[in-house]
Structures are given as C-alpha cells and as structure tokens.
Amino acid sequence: MRVNVTVNGEDKQADDVWEGESLLYVLRERLGLPGSKNACEQGECGSCTVYLDDLPVCSCLVAAGQVEGREVRTVEGLAEGDRLDPVQQSFVDAGAVQCGFCTPGLVVAAHDLLNRVPDPSDEEIREALAGNLCRCTGYEKILDAVRMAGTR
Amino acid sequence: MDFLRPQNLAEALAFKAERPEAVPIAGGTDVMVELNFDHRRPGALLDLNRVGELAEWSTSDSGVRLGAAVPYTRVITELGDRLPGLAMASRTVGSPQIRNRGTVGGNLGAASPAGDTHPVLLVTGAEIEAASARGTRRIPAEEFYLGVKRNALAEDELITAVHLPVSEGAQQFSKVGTRNAMVIAVCSFAIAIEGFQVRAAIGSAAPTPRRVPEAEEFLAEELPWGAPLPDSLKRRFGELVAAAADPIDDVRGTAAYRKHALSVLARRTLGWAWQEILGRDSACA
Ligand SMILES: Cc1cc2nc3c(=O)[nH]c(=O)nc-3n(C[C@H](O)[C@H](O)[C@H](O)COP(=O)(O)OP(=O)(O)OC[C@H]3O[C@@H](n4cnc5c(N)ncnc54)[C@H](O)[C@@H]3O)c2cc1C
Ligand code: FES
Ligand code: FES
Numbered sequence: 363m364r365v366n367v368t369v370n371g372e373d374k375q376a377d378d379v380w381e382g383e384s385l386l387y388v389l390r391e392r393l394g395l396p397g398s399k400n401a402c403e404q405g406e407c408g409s410c411t412v413y414l415d416d417l418p419v420c421s422c423l424v425a426a427g428q429v430e431g432r433e434v435r436t437v438e439g440l441a442e443g444d445r446l447d448p449v450q451q452s453f454v455d456a457g458a459v460q461c462g463f464c465t466p467g468l469v470v471a472a473h474d475l476l477n478r479v480p481d482p483s484d485e486e487i488r489e490a491l492a493g494n495l496c497r498c499t500g501y502e503k504i505l506d507a508v509r510m511a512g513t514r
Numbered sequence: 515m516d517f518l519r520p521q522n523l524a525e526a527l528a529f530k531a532e533r534p535e536a537v538p539i540a541g542g543t544d545v546m547v548e549l550n551f552d553h554r555r556p557g558a559l560l561d562l563n564r565v566g567e568l569a570e571w572s573t574s575d576s577g578v579r580l581g582a583a584v585p586y587t588r589v590i591t592e593l594g595d596r597l598p599g600l601a602m603a604s605r606t607v608g609s610p611q612i613r614n615r616g617t618v619g620g621n622l623g624a625a626s627p628a629g630d631t632h633p634v635l636l637v638t639g640a641e642i643e644a645a646s647a648r649g650t651r652r653i654p655a656e657e658f659y660l661g662v663k664r665n666a667l668a669e670d671e672l673i674t675a676v677h678l679p680v681s682e683g684a685q686q687f688s689k690v691g692t693r694n695a696m697v698i699a700v701c702s703f704a705i706a707i708e709g710f711q712v713r714a715a716i717g718s719a720a721p722t723p724r725r726v727p728e729a730e731e732f733l734a735e736e737l738p739w740g741a742p743l744p745d746s747l748k749r750r751f752g753e754l755v756a757a758a759a760d761p762i763d764d765v766r767g768t769a770a771y772r773k774h775a776l777s778v779l780a781r782r783t784l785g786w787a788w789q790e791i792l793g794r795d796s797a798c799a
Contacts (some may be wrong), residue, residue, distance in 0.1 A: 381517040427517040492695030493609020
C-alpha cells in the first residue's frame with residue numbers, strides 16, 4: 363500500500379507499506395526520520411511520541427494506513443533550522459539528557475503541555491509526562507527542563 | 515492483509531457485512547499492540563478514523579449519545595459535567611498519548627474484564643448502540659459482556675455509540691493499580707446513587723465486569739438520607755461487594771488481595787458519593 367502523509371510540513375509518500383505496520387515504522391524505516399525511538403511497541407514508554415494532527419500520540423500504536431492525508435510532526439520538526447526549540451534547548455541546559463533514548467518522546471510531550479499550559483504546576487508536568495519512561499536521568503532534571511522551558 | 519478505509523458509516527457497515535473477519539481499528543491502542551507482537555494476523559483492518567458519525571456526541575432529553583470513536587481526552591474535556599463517572603474512568607486510562615487515541619468503543623470492543631469504562635457503563639444504565647447492514651439495536655450494558663474478551667456483538671456489527679443518561683445524582687469511580695499512572699486495573703469499582711436508587715459494579719474481579727445486586731439492595735434500604743453514614747454501614751457494604759467478586763490470582767494481584775481491595779474501594783467511593791449528596795442537600799436548604 364502507498365501512504366501519503368504530511369510530515370513536518372512536507373508532503374511525503376511511503377511505498378510498499380505493509381497494512382499492519384505502524385506509523386513509527388514508516389517514519390523510521392521508510393522516511394528516514396529516526397528521531398522517534400522504538401523501545402516497547404506497546405504504548406508503555408512514550409519514546410515514539412509524535413504529534414498526529416496536533417495531538418501527541420504513540421506512533422507505534424497508529425496503523426500506517428490511518429495517517430493517509432493527515433499531518434504528523436516529529437521531534438525533527440520542532441527545531442527551526444539550527445535553532446533548537448526552547449524545550450529542546452532546556453533539556454540540554456538542564457542536563458535532562460543522558461543516553462537520550464527517551465528524549466525525543468519527552469520533548470514532544472513537554473512541547474504539547476507547554477502549548478496548552480504555559481506555566482504548568484509540578485503536578486501538571488508529572489501528569490503530562492506520565493506516559494514517558496526514562497531509565498537514566500531519574501526525572502528530576504526532566505522536571506527542571508520543563509520548568510525552565512516554561513519560562514522561555 | 516487488506517486495509518479498508520470507509521469514508522462514512524454506511525460504507526463501514528457494508529465492508530463489515532462483506533468481510534466479517536475484518537478487525538475494526540479505532541484508536542488502535544489495543545489492536546496495534548496485538549499486531550506489533552504478532553498475536554493477531556487478521557485478513558483485513560477496518561479503519562474507523564474517517565467515519566465522522568462515530569467521532570461525534572450529541573445530547574437529547576434522554577441523555578448523551580456518545581459516538582464510539584470519541585477519544586477519552588474529549589470525554590474528559592467536553593463531557594465531564596454531564597457524565598462525571600465516565601470522565602473519571604477516562605482520566606485513569608493510560609497516559610495522555612493513550613487517552614488522545616483510545617476510545618470507549620474500543621474499550622467495549624476489546625471487552626477486557628479490566629477495562630476502566632465498564633463498571634461505569636454498568637452503573638449508569640448505559641446502552642450500547644450496535645449497527646450492521648441489517649439495522650441498528652441497543653444492547654443494555656448488562657447484556658453486553660459475555661466473558662473474558664467476549665461481547666454481544668454479531669460478527670457483522672459495529673458499535674456506533676453509547677447512550678448514557680445525564681447524571682442527576684452522585685457518581686464515583688476508583689481503581690487500584692500498581693502505580694499512579696499507566697496501569698491496567700488490579701480491580702476497579704463504580705457507584706451511582708440517584709433518586710433513592712443505588713447501582714454499583716466491579717471490574718477486573720470476575721470474568722466480566724458485573725453489578726453487585728446484594729450490596730446494592732442492602733445500601734438502598736439502609737442509606738440514612740440526609741444524615742452522615744455510619745462506619746458499620748460502609749463496612750458491611752464493602753463486605754457484600756467483595757463477596758460478589760470472583761477474582762483470579764495473577765501477576766498483578768492475588769484473588770484475596772483483590773477482594774480486600776474491592777471492599778476498601780467500595781467503602782471509600784461510597785463515602786465520596788455520600789459527601790457529594792449531603793453537600794448538595796445542604797446547598798439547597
Ligand atoms: C499503554 C497502554 C495503557 C492502557 N491503559 C489502559 C487503562 O488504564 N484502562 C483501560 O481500560 N484500558 C487501557 N488500555 C487499553 C486501551 O487503551 C483501551 O481498551 C481503549 O479503550 C481501546 O480503544 P481504541 O479505540 O484504541 O481501540 P482499538 O485498539 O482500536 O480497538 C480495540 C478493540 O475494539 C474493537 N473495536 C474498536 N472500535 C470498535 C467499534 N466501533 N465497533 C466494534 N468493535 C470495535 C477492535 O476491533 C478491537 O478488538 C491501555 C492500552 C495501552 C497500550
Ligand atoms: S515504542 Fe511506542 S510507546 Fe514505546
Ligand atoms: S536519558 Fe536515557 S532513557 Fe532517558
């Protein structure tokens with residue numbers, strides 16, 4: 363099957379897509395966008411989080427055919443050229459990145475939170491990031507990064 | 515495998531009549547896990563995302579008609595005041611990412627005994643609207659759950675909507691999980707008190723979600739309208755709820771733990787519901 367989808371503002375086509383494969387697979391393996399990470403393929407870790415029509419979703423749980431004609435925004439689409447998005451910059455500045463595997467998903471989830479709630483409480487941050495697992499940083503630095511991004 | 519992409523409900527029903535083996539996919543939060551792990555290889559997927567009729571809700575005198583494919587996030591933000599119990603249960607599902615995709619229709623389609631919306635649908639007297647090329651029917655929630663992951667749909671039917679009366683009374687839902695977010699229920703409990711009537715139901719504690727008639731009858735007779743609840747009454751209610759459960763031992767909890775936890779959930783949710791009712795009474799007086 364062929365899938366037509368807008369990714370980070372550009373119209374893309376993926377060919378020979380197997381009907382049961384995920385949006386995550388299409389992004390990584392067919393469109394060469396490795397930013398979204400594949401860890402669990404069952405919605406538990408959030409490392410594959412992308413925007414689908416402006417809502418953050420686990421791309422591993424969206425069937426490729428479901429995105430026909432829709433808009434996807436990945437972590438690659440947040441920066442403007444060489445200028446990182448404030449959320450990305452804050453993750454760097456706060457030291458919220460160790461191995462970096464969880465980072466793309468966390469950045470998208472945090473980006474969405476700050477779009478909706480510019481000055482979130484700690485509780486709101488925790489709730490918004492509840493679907494993203496990090497095995498390295500212990501979350502405190504991640505919370506710092508989101509707080510920092512909120513002030514930028 | 516085929517990927518069927520109906521553009522409206524009539525097309526979706528025609529596809530389902532022609533290809534009963536086609537697996538409907540709404541949010542995909544259950545279906546994709548099964549595909550990713552090779553637990554299922556259906557002949558076809560039937561994508562419901564483009565069927566506009568399933569993604570809407572509307573109200574009438576008799577209540578809310580909630581389209582099967584309205585995601586949890588919208589139930590919470592758009593219907594929290596009218597359907598407080600369902601919104602509470604929706605808030606406990608997965609994570610924001612899961613709630614942005616997951617739907618009440620999908621919860622019903624999967625019919626897991628642990629699905630969070632089921633106890634609420636049972637206590638609110640919800641009806642499931644099912645449609646096929648042959649016509650439309652309404653199935654009371656109590657007749658919908660037939661066994662572990664089995665429901666009352668015929669093979670050519672789709673869930674089109676859930677009908678729920680707008681709440682006039684108090685509704686509460688609570689679940690026990692191994693952590694705060696992102697967990698499937700070890701057990702869950704819902705209660706609705708309205709117009710001197712009591713309904714209560716348990717989830718993840720029997721092969722299907724189920725109501726607890728003895729506990730309901732006891733409570734309806736003993737509730738001290740207008741006065742605080744005695745502890746003994748809450749305790750007895752909890753015992754009757756636990757007695758109605760038929761849980762299993764599994765990795766998430768033992769049967770004994772589930773019964774104990776249910777009695778605690780029953781006591782607490784009853785207390786919250788009663789506070790709501792007393793608060794409202796005193797506000798009226
Ligand atoms: C990480 C994670 C956490 C989760 N946490 C919870 C939780 O806390 N509580 C909970 O209850 N669930 C949870 N779930 C399960 C799942 O999110 C819910 O069951 C959700 O309601 C499924 O909705 P969906 O639209 O994604 O269903 P889908 O995956 O699209 O479909 C589920 C089933 O229903 C069928 N179906 C879907 N729509 C229809 C329809 N209109 N008519 C007929 N059949 C239909 C499908 O064929 C399939 O069998 C979780 C899942 C994941 C991946
Ligand atoms: S890979 Fe999608 S949530 Fe883990
Ligand atoms: S930085 Fe390594 S998993 Fe989060």
